[in-house]
Amino acid sequence: MTSTPNSEERVAAPAFSSGDHAFMARALRLAERGAWTTKPNPMVGCVLVRDDDVVGEGWHQRAGGAHAEVHALQAAGDRARGATAYVTLEPCAHTGRTGPCAEALVAAGVARVVAAMRDPFPQVSGQGFERLRAAGIAVESGLMEAQARQLNRGFLSRIERGRPWVRVKLATSLDGRTALASGESKWISGEASRRDVQYWRARSGAILTGAGTVLVDDPQLTVRLEDGEEEFVPPLRVVLDPGLATVARGRIREGDAPTLYIHAPDAKPPRGLSAQVASVPVRAGRFDLEAVLRLLAERHHVNEVQVESGATLAGALLAANLVDEVLLYVAPVLMGAQARPLFSGLDIGSMAERLQLSLIETRQLGEDTRLLLQPAAPAG
Amino acid sequence: MTSTPNSEERVAAPAFSSGDHAFMARALRLAERGAWTTKPNPMVGCVLVRDDDVVGEGWHQRAGGAHAEVHALQAAGDRARGATAYVTLEPCAHTGRTGPCAEALVAAGVARVVAAMRDPFPQVSGQGFERLRAAGIAVESGLMEAQARQLNRGFLSRIERGRPWVRVKLATSLDGRTALASGESKWISGEASRRDVQYWRARSGAILTGAGTVLVDDPQLTVRLEDGEEEFVPPLRVVLDPGLATVARGRIREGDAPTLYIHAPDAKPPRGLSAQVASVPVRAGRFDLEAVLRLLAERHHVNEVQVESGATLAGALLAANLVDEVLLYVAPVLMGAQARPLFSGLDIGSMAERLQLSLIETRQLGEDTRLLLQPAAPAG
Numbered sequence: 034m035t036s037t038p039n040s041e042e043r044v045a046a047p048a049f050s051s052g053d054h055a056f057m058a059r060a061l062r063l064a065e066r067g068a069w070t071t072k073p074n075p076m077v078g079c080v081l082v083r084d085d086d087v088v089g090e091g092w093h094q095r096a097g098g099a100h101a102e103v104h105a106l107q108a109a110g111d112r113a114r115g116a117t118a119y120v121t122l123e124p125c126a127h128t129g130r131t132g133p134c135a136e137a138l139v140a141a142g143v144a145r146v147v148a149a150m151r152d153p154f155p156q157v158s159g160q161g162f163e164r165l166r167a168a169g170i171a172v173e174s175g176l177m178e179a180q181a182r183q184l185n186r187g188f189l190s191r192i193e194r195g196r197p198w199v200r201v202k203l204a205t206s207l208d209g210r211t212a213l214a215s216g217e218s219k220w221i222s223g224e225a226s227r228r229d230v231q232y233w234r235a236r237s238g239a240i241l242t243g244a245g246t247v248l249v250d251d252p253q254l255t256v257r258l259e260d261g262e263e264e265f266v267p268p269l270r271v272v273l274d275p276g277l278a279t280v281a282r283g284r285i286r287e288g289d290a291p292t293l294y295i296h297a298p299d300a301k302p303p304r305g306l307s308a309q310v311a312s313v314p315v316r317a318g319r320f321d322l323e324a325v326l327r328l329l330a331e332r333h334h335v336n337e338v339q340v341e342s343g344a345t346l347a348g349a350l351l352a353a354n355l356v357d358e359v360l361l362y363v364a365p366v367l368m369g370a371q372a373r374p375l376f377s378g379l380d381i382g383s384m385a386e387r388l389q390l391s392l393i394e395t396r397q398l399g400e401d402t403r404l405l406l407q408p409a410a411p412a413g
Numbered sequence: 414m415t416s417t418p419n420s421e422e423r424v425a426a427p428a429f430s431s432g433d434h435a436f437m438a439r440a441l442r443l444a445e446r447g448a449w450t451t452k453p454n455p456m457v458g459c460v461l462v463r464d465d466d467v468v469g470e471g472w473h474q475r476a477g478g479a480h481a482e483v484h485a486l487q488a489a490g491d492r493a494r495g496a497t498a499y500v501t502l503e504p505c506a507h508t509g510r511t512g513p514c515a516e517a518l519v520a521a522g523v524a525r526v527v528a529a530m531r532d533p534f535p536q537v538s539g540q541g542f543e544r545l546r547a548a549g550i551a552v553e554s555g556l557m558e559a560q561a562r563q564l565n566r567g568f569l570s571r572i573e574r575g576r577p578w579v580r581v582k583l584a585t586s587l588d589g590r591t592a593l594a595s596g597e598s599k600w601i602s603g604e605a606s607r608r609d610v611q612y613w614r615a616r617s618g619a620i621l622t623g624a625g626t627v628l629v630d631d632p633q634l635t636v637r638l639e640d641g642e643e644e645f646v647p648p649l650r651v652v653l654d655p656g657l658a659t660v661a662r663g664r665i666r667e668g669d670a671p672t673l674y675i676h677a678p679d680a681k682p683p684r685g686l687s688a689q690v691a692s693v694p695v696r697a698g699r700f701d702l703e704a705v706l707r708l709l710a711e712r713h714h715v716n717e718v719q720v721e722s723g724a725t726l727a728g729a730l731l732a733a734n735l736v737d738e739v740l741l742y743v744a745p746v747l748m749g750a751q752a753r754p755l756f757s758g759l760d761i762g763s764m765a766e767r768l769q770l771s772l773i774e775t776r777q778l779g780e781d782t783r784l785l786l787q788p789a790a791p792a793g
Binding site for chain 2: 207208209210213217218220221344349351355359361365367368369372373375376377378380383388390391392397400402404
């Protein structure tokens, strides 16, 4: 994905007031409310402001439903006339499952539109802005673009790179171990961490694991929220299983979520299997992981994939430079040097070769520390 | 060490006002100013309050110098009459290198003394209070005792257990590695972390390492502060070197701090060695680590020892249940499963046997995360 963290500051920042920033920040927070439900669509928020008062706000709640702008315009009614619309993404100009938002903004008499970023589709980027400008509306773009891109990093990855944003979730001991030599790993992290994982699952389009994890840990890989928590679109459970050895096994067949087994071309899916299957090329006994990710993006419209696996798959993704984010729950325990490592297959011979990540965020969850990390951009 | 985290709440809390707590908190902060200089004495702070006004405050600055109470009384002058003295430790009743503080408080006409804790020496505990009460002063003890004990955990460990408080400092990658297989480890942690380590060294009475670290990392193990930072008593550098193989090697012989080599009974220290030496029993090729710690407490009056070593010594201390605190700098890098572990020699076969620690504090230092941990109290 083309990262543009500085384009906002570089190009547009001087033109925006602190009020503009505050309203856009509000729009971004609204957008995020759709994290569990808008997929595979992007999260979008809209705030309508007239004379410094918020007269309407909305967010895109689910694919196929009304866009953020429409919700905000409905809430504002006549007060939308002469207002400024803060939107986290360029309003659409095409008629998809809903009417074009640019038209709706024009019809409502909005005077100014401030967007965090352009439409990421190269073919349609700027068309919404053109339509607005043609109607005499003042249009500015690039306010808090870095934040908007971070919010929709999954959607942008799928559109711009043709693969999902890959988040590797791991629970580790202080000494970097995810399981004992025996495979035993329940539970390294505490209850607060295990609850937190559910929220990250809920925003994911898919949860990816390997056959080994299915056999040893037997996870269900569904989203389990507390009563009263919001709804979500269940992520696709994806098992990398070259020989389809696990299709008849494990709790992964239970629960209210679809499952996809990815197998080697020479494996034959059994008849009557209720789960989905797909074949992906294997090289030297290992799946072509780029092909796996392309499949998830193209056929299943997965924006964010959360990897919940053992050290082999996690290490293979990392070694292939396919990890975008590491979500690490560090529990205050020691498991000893015989226990299993975080990532296998990293061949690092000198400190210069060490894999540098950037710490995005730290958070305490009970006694655990949650680190959100992204691989540091390679030099140059 | 007998831990009494709840005695304050259990016994005395209802008697103390929020003002009492605020003034004791101030006294504790003052006490901590002596962290780099009072050793081997305890850190002590004193705040004198009359009519809710602070009329004098002080802290124990260095062994042999005036006690906290004396500094505070000097600052208060006549305003000490009728005041309440908040002290983090029972005032002394004996004439040591300075006159007894209990007498000084009586002479100044103080009306009430609130102490965080009793004198830890069983033989003299309570004698300061008795002297004050005999002079008609109201005496209360136990306010913020847990905090006072935490502050002086090193001193209390030496007095109550006959060994220093053992802090193991480690810099680790996310995957729990302290060095590559080659031994290379410079630098895992960032600059802010390496600066932070200096402060922890400054408060330590000794820095303990092994001959292997001297040979591979060649550390100086002195305290290096920025210009303008406070003075400190240089900690004793202690090298565990059974055969005295390293006495003629390394930067550890440089710098303005004493060095002690601990060797096996059968090793012969070379003539003309300027460093100190001591012999400690060896069992099955390994030093008796309890004897090492006893030696440091009894002969060198070390309150806190900071271990800066490789995985072997760190693991041996942990396995011997001699680690009181782990100071862990977690850098956002991955070093791979071939790299060296945090602790060697931990034989953990099931999750029930995993070593549980308690997270005391987390802090961001640049891109690193600093965790301060203490082994969890064993059940029962």
